[in-house]
Amino acid sequence: xxxxxxxxxxxxxxxLSRVVGLFAQRNYNIETxxxxxxxxxxxxxxxxxxxxxxxxxxxxxxxxxxxxEVVKLVDLTDGDHLExxxxxxxxxxxxxxxxxxxxxxxxxxxxxxDVTQGAYTIQLTGTxxxxxxxxxxxxxxTVLEMVRSGVSGLSRGEKVLSSxx
Amino acid sequence: MLSGGDILIRSLQEEGVxxxxxxxxxxxxxxxxxxxxxxxxxxILVRHEQAATHMADGYARATGRAxxxxxxxxxxxxxxxxxIATAYMDSIPMVVVSGQAQTHLIGTDSFQETDMVGISRPxxxxxxxxxxAEEIAEVIKKAFYIATSGRQGPVVVDIPKDITSPTELxxxxxxxxxxxxxxxxxxxxxxxxxxxxxxxxxxxxxPMIYTGxxxxxxxxxxxxxxxxxxxxxxxTNTLMGLGGYPGTDKQFLGMLGMHGTFEANNAMHHCDLLLxxxxxxxxxxxxxxxxxxxxxxxxxxxxxxxxxxxxxxxHIPIVGPxxxxxxxxxxxxxxxxxxxxxxxxxxxxxxxxxxxxxxxxDCLRVTTDEGSKVIKPQQVIQAVYKATAGDAxxxxxxxxxxxxxxxxxxxTEPRKWINSGGLGTMGFGLPAAMGVxxxxxxxxxxxxxxxxxxxxxxQELSTCxxxxxxxxxxxxxxxxxxxxxQWQDMQYEGRHSHTYMDSLPDFVKLVEAYGHxxxxxxxxxxxxxxxAETFSLTDKLVFVDVNVDPDEHVYPMFVAPNGSxxxxxxxxxxxx
Ligand SMILES: Cc1ncc(C[n+]2csc(CCOP(=O)(O)OP(=O)(O)O)c2C)c(N)n1
Numbered sequence: 001x002x003x004x005x006x007x008x009x010x011x012x013x014x015x016l017s018r019v020v021g022l023f024a025q026r027n028y029n030i031e032t033x034x035x036x037x038x039x040x041x042x043x044x045x046x047x048x049x050x051x052x053x054x055x056x057x058x059x060x061x062x063x064x065x066x067x068x069e070v071v072k073l074v075d076l077t078d079g080d081h082l083e084x085x086x087x088x089x090x091x092x093x094x095x096x097x098x099x100x101x102x103x104x105x106x107x108x109x110x111x112x113x114d115v116t117q118g119a120y121t122i123q124l125t126g127t128x129x130x131x132x133x134x135x136x137x138x139x140x141x142t143v144l145e146m147v148r149s150g151v152s153g154l155s156r157g158e159k160v161l162s163s164x165x
Numbered sequence: 166m167l168s169g170g171d172i173l174i175r176s177l178q179e180e181g182v183x184x185x186x187x188x189x190x191x192x193x194x195x196x197x198x199x200x201x202x203x204x205x206x207x208x209i210l211v212r213h214e215q216a217a218t219h220m221a222d223g224y225a226r227a228t229g230r231a232x233x234x235x236x237x238x239x240x241x242x243x244x245x246x247x248x249i250a251t252a253y254m255d256s257i258p259m260v261v262v263s264g265q266a267q268t269h270l271i272g273t274d275s276f277q278e279t280d281m282v283g284i285s286r287p288x289x290x291x292x293x294x295x296x297x298a299e300e301i302a303e304v305i306k307k308a309f310y311i312a313t314s315g316r317q318g319p320v321v322v323d324i325p326k327d328i329t330s331p332t333e334l335x336x337x338x339x340x341x342x343x344x345x346x347x348x349x350x351x352x353x354x355x356x357x358x359x360x361x362x363x364x365x366x367x368x369x370x371x372p373m374i375y376t377g378x379x380x381x382x383x384x385x386x387x388x389x390x391x392x393x394x395x396x397x398x399x400x401t402n403t404l405m406g407l408g409g410y411p412g413t414d415k416q417f418l419g420m421l422g423m424h425g426t427f428e429a430n431n432a433m434h435h436c437d438l439l440l441x442x443x444x445x446x447x448x449x450x451x452x453x454x455x456x457x458x459x460x461x462x463x464x465x466x467x468x469x470x471x472x473x474x475x476x477x478x479x480h481i482p483i484v485g486p487x488x489x490x491x492x493x494x495x496x497x498x499x500x501x502x503x504x505x506x507x508x509x510x511x512x513x514x515x516x517x518x519x520x521x522x523x524x525x526x527d528c529l530r531v532t533t534d535e536g537s538k539v540i541k542p543q544q545v546i547q548a549v550y551k552a553t554a555g556d557a558x559x560x561x562x563x564x565x566x567x568x569x570x571x572x573x574x575x576x577t578e579p580r581k582w583i584n585s586g587g588l589g590t591m592g593f594g595l596p597a598a599m600g601v602x603x604x605x606x607x608x609x610x611x612x613x614x615x616x617x618x619x620x621x622x623x624q625e626l627s628t629c630x631x632x633x634x635x636x637x638x639x640x641x642x643x644x645x646x647x648x649x650x651q652w653q654d655m656q657y658e659g660r661h662s663h664t665y666m667d668s669l670p671d672f673v674k675l676v677e678a679y680g681h682x683x684x685x686x687x688x689x690x691x692x693x694x695x696x697a698e699t700f701s702l703t704d705k706l707v708f709v710d711v712n713v714d715p716d717e718h719v720y721p722m723f724v725a726p727n728g729s730x731x732x733x734x735x736x737x738x739x740x741x
Contacts (some may be wrong), residue, residue, distance in 0.1 A: 010347055014282060014294065025287045055474070062471035068291040068311060071347040085395055 002031075004049050004076040004083060004153050007064060009159055010036050011044040019046060028052065028060055032085070032128075032150030042143055043163060045073065049128075049151050066088045067108065080156040086123070087131045088113070089146040093120040097142060101105040108134045119144060166334035169298030170199035172330060173262070175304040178205050178363035179339040182233050184219040184603055186636065190237025191277060192264025196627045197235075201596065209603060209632055212624040216596035218248020219622070221598030222257050223560060226583045229384065231258040231312045232454060232600065238326075239277030240265040247590060250288040252319040254587025256382055258312040258473050259319040260305075265294070267327040281323045290318030294534055298335050306340045315350025315384060316469040323581070336666045348613035353421035353466060354485030354493065356572040362440075362464045362481045367505070369438035369511045371460075371519075372398045375387050375421065375450075378405030379443015379467060380489050383577040386410070387492035389442065397499050399520055401429040402572055403444050412575025413555075418520065419529075422450040423723045424568045427528035427733060427741075430721070433458060434731040442466045443487045444503060447587075452500040456674065456729035462543045466490050484729065528721050528735060529572055542641045545692070549639055551612060551695040557609040557637075558601045560584065562594035563620030564612040565649040566641035568719040570613040592621025598636040599629060601705045609700060611637045616666050617646045626679040637699055638670060638708040641716040655734070687712035 007014050016035055023030050030048060035046040052060060055162075057075060064070055076083070093101050098120070105112060105122050106128065116120035124134055128151055155161070167175065173196055179187070185208045190199045200208060211217040214236045221232025232252075236245045242263045251257045265271065266278035284291045291311050293304045301324075308320040354695055366372060374396075380389050386409050391414055393400050400410050401421040410417055414702045419426035421433055433439070439461040444450070455476060465472075465479035482491055528591055531543045534686040537595040549557075559574055559585040561567040567584055576582045583601060585593040598612035599694050619640055629636065650664040673683030686695045692711070699707045724732040734740045 014292075017283070018286060021286050055478075057469065059475055066469070066471055068345070070350050 001053070002049060002051050002077070004047060004081070004151055005061065005064070005073060006076055006153060006161055007036070007046040007048075007073040008043055008071045008163060009067075010069040010071065011042050011045060013070055015044070015067075018067050019064065019067060022063055023050075023133070026059075028056065029065040032148070034150040034152055040163070043159075047150070047152050056148060066079065071140055072161055074155065074161045075133070076153045076155060079159070083127050083151055083153040083154050084125055084158060085128050085131055085151050086125050086149040087146065088121060088122045088123055091138065092118065092142045092144055094118055101138065101142070104137050108137070110134065166339045168195070168199070168329065168331045168334055169301055169324075170195040170329035170331060172298060172301045172335065172337050172430060173207065173305065173324070174199040175337055176302045177233065179605050180305065180309050182206055185233045185235050186211055186220040186224075186600070187235030188214050188217060188237065189235075189240050190242060190264060192238035192266065193235060193241075193262075193327045193329075195264070195326065195331060196264070196324070197633060199329070200626055208235075209599075209628065211596070212627050214244035214248050214365065214666055215592065216599075216622050216625045217250065218245050218259070218261065219590075219593050219596035220600035220603070221259050222248060222252045223583055223595075224604050225252070225257050225259055226597070227580050227603045229382075229560060231260050231309055231544065231582065233281070234259065234261045236261065236263050238266055238275070238281070239279045242279055242281040246284060246288070247592075248308065249285055249319045249321065251585050251588045251590045253288045253290070255378060255585065256317050257319065258313050258317040260308045261319060261321045263321060265323045265325040266422055268296070268325045269327070271325065279656035281321060283519070285321050287646075290316075291320050292321035292340070294323045295325065295328055296675055298333065299326070303336065303343070307345065310343050311348065313404030316472075320461065321741040322449070323528065351485045352489070354483045354490035356493065358481055359481045359493045360497055362483060363501060364440060365462065365464065365481065365499045366396065366440060366494075367498065367712070368509075371435060371516045372396070372440070372513075373432050373436035373438070373439040373461070374398055374400040374440045374442070375403070375433065376406045376409050376442040377403040377444025378536055380406055380445075381407035383443055383468060383487040383527045384579075385443060385487035385491050388488055388495055392491055392495050393604050395495065395502055399517070401425070401433065401584070403447070403450055404584065404735065406444060407571060408579045409443075409580045410716055411577040413568060413577055415523050418524075418647050420571055421556075421730070422447075423452070424572065424719050424721060425736065426572070427526045427721055428520055428523040430733060432525045434729055436461050439463045440466075441479075442491065443468075445472045447475075451476065451730050452616040452723045452725065452730050452732070459729075481560070487598050490513070491555050526732075526735070538690060540687065540689045540692060540711060540713045542643065542717050544568050544689060545639060545641050545711050545713060546570050546613065548696050549613070550574045552693070552700050553609055553611060557581070557611045558583065558598070558605065559611050559613060560578045560594045560598040562615055563589045563591045564618060564646070565643070565717070565719050566613050566615045566647070567646075568579040569641070591618040594618060595625050595638065597621050598638075599625060599634050602634045602636050603632070609703075610636065611639060613639050613641065616640060616642045616644060616669055617648060623675075626706070628674060630680045633704070635702070635704050635706050638706070640708065640710045642669070642710055644669060644673070645715055647715075648719070654718065655722075672708060672710040676706070681706040681708060681719045683708045683710065685710045685712070
């Protein structure tokens with residue numbers, strides 16, 4: 001099952017390599033990974049997605065918790081949560097393709113953020129599924145380049161991941 | 166005001182460090198100079214950095230305090246890696262201070278630069294790369310706290326040379342205590358779970374207690390003995406857990422696992438309730454995991470939550486320090502035992518009858534050929550046991566001799582049996598024995614080794630000469646890499662691919678060259694006398710080269726692959 005794990009850790013050199021190293025060392029896989037500082041500059045928040053069974057995920061979270069720099073973590077997929085990923089995609093756009101791409105972008109509530117004679121760059125935010133659906137909707141041969149941010153997320157409602165609680 | 170180098174040494178003094186095992190070099194010159202200018206902390210100059218880590222490790226296992234190592238950058242650091250990994254696998258507290266290239270040179274492939282934090286990352290509990298001298302005191306405080314609390318382990322502190330320079334001075338204040346928001350190991354177990362577990366224990370019909378290195382390292386032995394005796398249940402120890410429960414006690418079934426006893430492995434297989442304490446269900450214990458303890462409910466007590474339900478799912482997990490948890494269990498058990506019914510008492514005695522049946526197999530009986538003077542390796546251990554009255558610190562290397570030592574030298578106290586169980590590091594035995602001897606100069610320290618293993622750190626005979634370390638080395642010499650050869654006999658139709666040691670040195674001459682005493686013996690009738698003399702030379706290092714039967718195998722041995730714990734080879738060609 002796909003899991004989204006969000007980790008609050010000390011914003012220190014080496015912390016990220018410990019998390020990534022742990023996954024390599026213990027033969028777990030990371031599908032996406034994003035990390036940046038939080039409102040508290042001493043902490044950074046890392047979000048990763050992985051596919052694992054319940055027993056594996058229990059081990060992964062326990063092993064992550066053992067890392068000295070990890071302050072707290074949550075498996076967002078355990079409860080209701082918000083999940084967003086950003087994609088920038090540059091598509092070949094000439095002639096009739098231009099209107100077609102624009103239409104598809106509108107359907108997905110994507111924005112065209114850069115335009116040239118031959119190409120559109122489109123920005124799309126949403127769940128990973130939505131991004132995947134967009135990719136399926138356009139012709140593969142028109143894709144010049146693309147980048148995805150990896151998943152970020154928060155629990156819905158009052159529940160927070162914080163160093164204090 | 167102090168230099169970074171002096172701050173480091175002062176911090177170690179404040180931490181109560183009495184001994185450092187190390188080897189100098191460019192990146193730690195300032196540190197060594199600071200060490201020179203004080204006389205509170207002693208230093209043992211080793212002959213190879215790997216040995217320094219094993220000495221610190223042996224010191225830590227015997228005393229319970231963190232072992233401390235100094236190494237220089239580059240090759241000094243990489244040489245320390247095997248010893249750090251050894252300590253990590255067995256959860257041994259250690260602080261390794263490594264020199265690093267100067268801050269401004271890091272990343273430039275400068276002379277003797279290596280990414281120590283990176284290289285050691287998967288084999289340390291934690292590591293630090295220092296950025297300024299002001300950090301030193303706090304980081305040292307943290308390093309010892311992390312190494313010695315929770316599930317213990319090695320911590321690396323990597324210090325760029327410029328930070329220890331004598332030209333820049335800083336105020337020094339050693340923190341009295343430390344707290345870290347991201348690290349707070351459990352200090353007690355969940356009382357509700359402990360109560361539930363104890364009730365389950367009391368209701369069991371075929372109970373079994375299985376304990377590991379966690380009981381030794383976590384100082385849980387006393388409470389474990391109390392609990393086991395109160396309940397009257399059978400108990401087994403892992404290779405790492407030996408001495409956690411007295412090996413001579415009638416409730417003790419011997420070691421379990423790949424080379425465990427017939428009775429211990431069978432009792433594991435047939436039990437209906439398993440209490441596991443400070444043990445981690447290693448594959449060398451469980452054999453095929455899907456066939457492990459098929460009838461048992463499992464209670465698992467461990468300080469490390471990640472050890473619980475990692476390999477085998479626990480019905481009642483209890484996270485906490487083993488001594489504290491066992492103490493609480495004892496309270497519940499002492500009360501509960503008074504209510505034991507006649508039926509329960511009868512079932513327990515039937516269980517013991519079954520166990521006594523397995524014991525009659527007498528799986529550790531040593532068979533010798535009529536009239537032969539050839540020494541069996543098992544007899545060497547038995548003779549050492551006799552000669553030391555079962556009271557020595559015993560370290561071992563890795564191989565058949567290690568298993569024979571574990572099986573034929575019953576340990577009655579924790580911390581007296583010291584071996585590399587997790588990583589299985591050949592070359593561990595001699596330096597570990599030296600670390601123990603440094604900690605306890607007046608105790609008898611024996612290193613049981615093999616002709617292969619001893620040569621992996623034999624250079625330390627020189628260190629022994631320099632510091633007068635009178636360890637007793639018993640070389641169970643079978644002229645082969647015996648354990649590997651045994652597997653080749655059993656699984657590769659006896660094709661001994663590169664397991665002969667064709668060019669062994671004359672060990673007696675070799676140790677004499679270092680200024681020590683050496684004896685050689687190959688006749689069983691002479692063994693006791695040679696050992697008696699060996700142990701009478703209390704202030705000398707004595708090396709006994711015992712020529713043993715090269716064809717002996719270690720039994721019992723798990724049948725693998727796909728075997729359960731009760732599937733064992735009992736002797737050559739004979740299995741359950
Ligand atoms: C550093 C290292 N290299 C290789 C091994 C694999 N190994 C395990 S036991 C063994 C043979 C040990 O031979 P020896 O020390 O003579 O002991 P014996 O088995 O003969 O008693 C080897 C090579 C190991 N455990 N450690």
